Amino acid sequence: KDHVEGFAPEVAWVTKSGDGALDNPIAIRPTSETIMYPAFANWIRSHRDLPLKLNQWNNVVRWEFKHPTPFLRTREFLWQEGHTAHATCDEADAEVLTILGFYAGVYEELLAVPVIKGKKTEKEKFAGGYYTTTVEAYIPGTGRAIQGATSHNLGQNFGKMFKIE
Structure with missing residues (x-):
């Protein structure tokens, strides 16, 4: 419930096809949990199937602000998301910090862009x-920062919702 309500303001809806209105509006997904986690429920049958770690690149659409910034953040963008399942909260916490470190490394060591982890x-x-943990980069001349990447511990909320046991 929190997930759906939390993304409600950002969801773009298709209400028309050609010249006709659709009987049922179609949501353009802002993220992938509701698509991926039913498959997790099929793949994870016991603790021996853990950890499960998947990575994907895909386009998402978000209607989260009034004025998109070209080259920084538009309404549709390509993004990378990793999804993992772990036997314990400690393992999940460690993965969150490992991934955050990977993101910081890409910015700082590969792109030479300093970031702040938080x-x-x-x-x-x-x-x-x-x-949610984040790496943020300062935008010179604006006095503002921009989110570069995030890593989340989603806990068991999605596991329970999609009957991943």
């Missing part, structure tokens, strides 16, 4: 998750 507030965290 944790999002309760209001900013991934909807339905336990917590």
